[in-house]
Amino acid sequence: MGFARACSVALVGVEGVVVEVQADLEPGVAAFTLVGLPDKSLVESRDRVRAAVVNSGGEWPQKKLTVGLSPASVPKGGSGFDLAVAAAVLGAAERIDPGAIADLVLIGELGLDGRVRPVRGVLPAVLAAAEAGYRQVVVPEQTAGEASLVPGVSVLGVRTLRQLIAVLTGEPVPEEAPETAQGRPDAMLAGLMVPGAGVGTGLAAGAGDGHRPDLADVAGQEAARTALEVAAAGGHHLLLHGPPGAGKTMLAERLPGVLPPLTRQESLEVTAVHSVAGMLPPGEPLVHTAPYCAPHHSATMQSLVGGGNGLPRPGAVSLAHRGVLFLDEAPEFSGRALDALRQPLESGHVVVARSAGVVRLPARFLMILAANPCPCGRYTLVGAACDCPPSAIRRYQARLSGPLLDRVDLRVGVRPVHRADLLGQGGSGESTEAVAARVRDARRRSAARLDGTPWTVNSEVPGHELRTRWPVAPGALAAAERDLERGLLTARGLDRVLRVAWTVADLAGRARPESRDVALALELRTGVARGAAVGAAS
Numbered sequence: 020m021g022f023a024r025a026c027s028v029a030l031v032g033v034e035g036v037v038v039e040v041q042a043d044l045e046p047g048v049a050a051f052t053l054v055g056l057p058d059k060s061l062v063e064s065r066d067r068v069r070a071a072v073v074n075s076g077g078e079w080p081q082k083k084l085t086v087g088l089s090p091a092s093v094p095k096g097g098s099g100f101d102l103a104v105a106a107a108v109l110g111a112a113e114r115i116d117p118g119a120i121a122d123l124v125l126i127g128e129l130g131l132d133g134r135v136r137p138v139r140g141v142l143p144a145v146l147a148a149a150e151a152g153y154r155q156v157v158v159p160e161q162t163a164g165e166a167s168l169v170p171g172v173s174v175l176g177v178r179t180l181r182q183l184i185a186v187l188t189g190e191p192v193p194e195e196a197p198e199t200a201q202g203r204p205d206a207m208l209a210g211l212m213v214p215g216a217g218v219g220t221g222l223a224a225g226a227g228d229g230h231r232p233d234l235a236d237v238a239g240q241e242a243a244r245t246a247l248e249v250a251a252a253g254g255h256h257l258l259l260h261g262p263p264g265a266g267k268t269m270l271a272e273r274l275p276g277v278l279p280p281l282t283r284q285e286s287l288e289v290t291a292v293h294s295v296a297g298m299l300p301p302g303e304p305l306v307h308t309a310p311y312c313a314p315h316h317s318a319t320m321q322s323l324v325g326g327g328n329g330l331p332r333p334g335a336v337s338l339a340h341r342g343v344l345f346l347d348e349a350p351e352f353s354g355r356a357l358d359a360l361r362q363p364l365e366s367g368h369v370v371v372a373r374s375a376g377v378v379r380l381p382a383r384f385l386m387i388l389a390a391n392p393c394p395c396g397r398y399t400l401v402g403a404a405c406d407c408p409p410s411a412i413r414r415y416q417a418r419l420s421g422p423l424l425d426r427v428d429l430r431v432g433v434r435p436v437h438r439a440d441l442l443g444q445g446g447s448g449e450s451t452e453a454v455a456a457r458v459r460d461a462r463r464r465s466a467a468r469l470d471g472t473p474w475t476v477n478s479e480v481p482g483h484e485l486r487t488r489w490p491v492a493p494g495a496l497a498a499a500e501r502d503l504e505r506g507l508l509t510a511r512g513l514d515r516v517l518r519v520a521w522t523v524a525d526l527a528g529r530a531r532p533e534s535r536d537v538a539l540a541l542e543l544r545t546g547v548a549r550g551a552a553v554g555a556a557s
Contacts, residue, residue: 021080023110023117026124026153027103028144029088029095032325032371032378033295033333035140035147037124039089040100042107047083053104055088058096067098067129068105075133075180080112094376098128099138102157105129105180106187115187124148125183126166127159133180134195137161142304143291145169157183165294165304168287231276235450237269239440244270246431246543248454251277252461253522254476255515256364256386256426258349258419261433262403263396267389270433271313271345274387276451278309278342279459285341288381292340296333310342312384316351320359324369324382331371331378336363339384349388350418357423360386364426367479388427390419400435428478428515429543461525477521482514491520491532499537507545516540 021044028035038055051065073079086104088095103125110117126144128136137159145156145166155173158166163176177183178195185192234244243259247270250257259267281289289306293299299306314322314335321327325334336344346352363369367383393412397403407415424430465477468489474480499516502508508516519540520532529536542548 021111021113023107023120025103025106025110025120026122026148027100027126028124028147029093030097030140030143030295031093031376032331032380033140033143033291033337034379035144036090036093037148037151037153038093038095038100038103040103040107041087041089042104042111043085043087044080044111045083045085049081050083052083052085053088054085055091056094057088057100058094060098061095061100064098064101064104064129067101067131068108070131071101071129071133071180072105072109074131075184077109077114077184078112080108084108084111097138098136099126099140099144101129102127102135102180102183106183109184115184119187122153123155123157124153125157127157127177129180135159135177135179135183139297140291140295141165142168142287142294145172145174146287146291148172161301162304165290165299168290168305231451232269232273233451234273234277234454235448237266237273237448239436239448240266240270240433241448243267243431243433244448244454246429247274247277248458248526249519249522249543250274250385250387250429251454252458252477252526253428253465253518254385254478255428255519255522256388256478258388258390258424258427258430259433260390260392260430262398262400262435263391265433265435267433268345268347271343271347271387271389272311273451274343274345274385275309275311277455277458278385279455279462281307281309281341289341292333292337292381296338298338310339311345312339312342313345313347316346316348318352318356320353320356323356324359324363325371325378325380326373331373331380333380334369336360336369336382336384337380340381342384343387344384345387345389347389349390350415352418354418354420357418358420361422361426364423386427388419390416392416399432425509425511426515428519430546431543432546457526460528461522464525464528465521477518477525480518480521482511482517485514485517485521489521489531491517491537492534495520495532495534495537497534498541502541502545512544516544519543 024039024041027038027040029038053062053065069079106120106125109115110120126141128138130136141158141162142165146169148156149169149172156166157175157177160176160178163174166174182192182195246257249255251274261267286305286307289310293306312335323335325331325337363382369380369382371378392398393405393407394415395405395407397405398412499513503513520536523536523539524532
């Protein structure tokens, strides 16, 4: 009779649960039983582990073998348990000391030849192990950098099962040459990526090659540029509506460059989501810049908020966590998909319930909607001969529901570019670097004001707190209160105008919002000129 245990981690969304892998050997007919709510890929680990142990020079125990995964009530899936199962079996067979692996967390897939292959979700798995009090982790060599991001944890990267056995038994560690073919990608990295998703999906444009789009490339559009700056400084959602070719997509693509760099905690959150989704670029264990996700308008509700077979996987709103979610041609998205965004827009997370379980995924993003005025796009153009009947225009514009638009702080019309601006005769616009510097200053002012609170940017602060703890200048809200009485603003809309006014004041360096700040906030929300200079935020 032999018994040993090791530990691994089961991922539920982007959160991990430490799983104890127990191996028990009993006299009887040789058999291998795996219990503890495993999925199909985990059940197949019996054959992978047996072949890996034998091909690594070990002897497979010819006894009745039972491997239990505890807690048994938590669904477990994937091939990342292979290394822990192999270690527990070898410990029960007394090939290695059972005490050496009792408090060791092992994560990795085993090939039939004994090589340790990387798996997705190493960072959130190691984070869960660290929170549970474990201090030693064994991972595949390719993901050791990702696991090392977690402080206070000793990480051992191994290339083969033979190396792990040698380390645990105190024997000389064999040198294992990497198995790479000249001119071919490393096949060992295949487990880190979801087929068809592409490498770096969800990361900002130009993040991989070092070249980022610059705001100086955008001709004209002073009002839209101001709205973009306000959105970046306060984390406000933005709607850009106007005819095709006016520059809506260009503006949205340049927003990630204006956003401040991610903090250490934000980087860990973003990296964890991309690691689980299989979209973390190889060789870049930590994401430093705000992600950018722009799904096609044919995307389903599940692809936006999260879904899939079994336990849900991160969707576009989670891939855009701490970054930008851009919905181009927003009226072309299905109504169910758009309305599903209403809850994460308010709460900063999405809760997806499926028959296999309930998953809570992070989803605190900055949303940009881009829309044409009508199906043909020429409704607002003078002399453009729009062919859409009034009923078609109304139906098209109504695809963006009122409750969704009420959560959008900034709604700006994008006009066609004038010839002088396009040919450079109107002077070039500010660069991304200049705008980003003002955004960083505004973020520092708001962070100092919100220090000691659970909020970090103005868009997160509840309206009641803004009205009671940080009052505006006397009489500054008079115009907004009149709009509320006339029904032009809802109660939620008034709170959002107040948040935008604070962001405008932060950009201008004022201690609190004044009437001109509220006027600009109202103009950016309603599109009605209030006498405020469009560039007042600058």
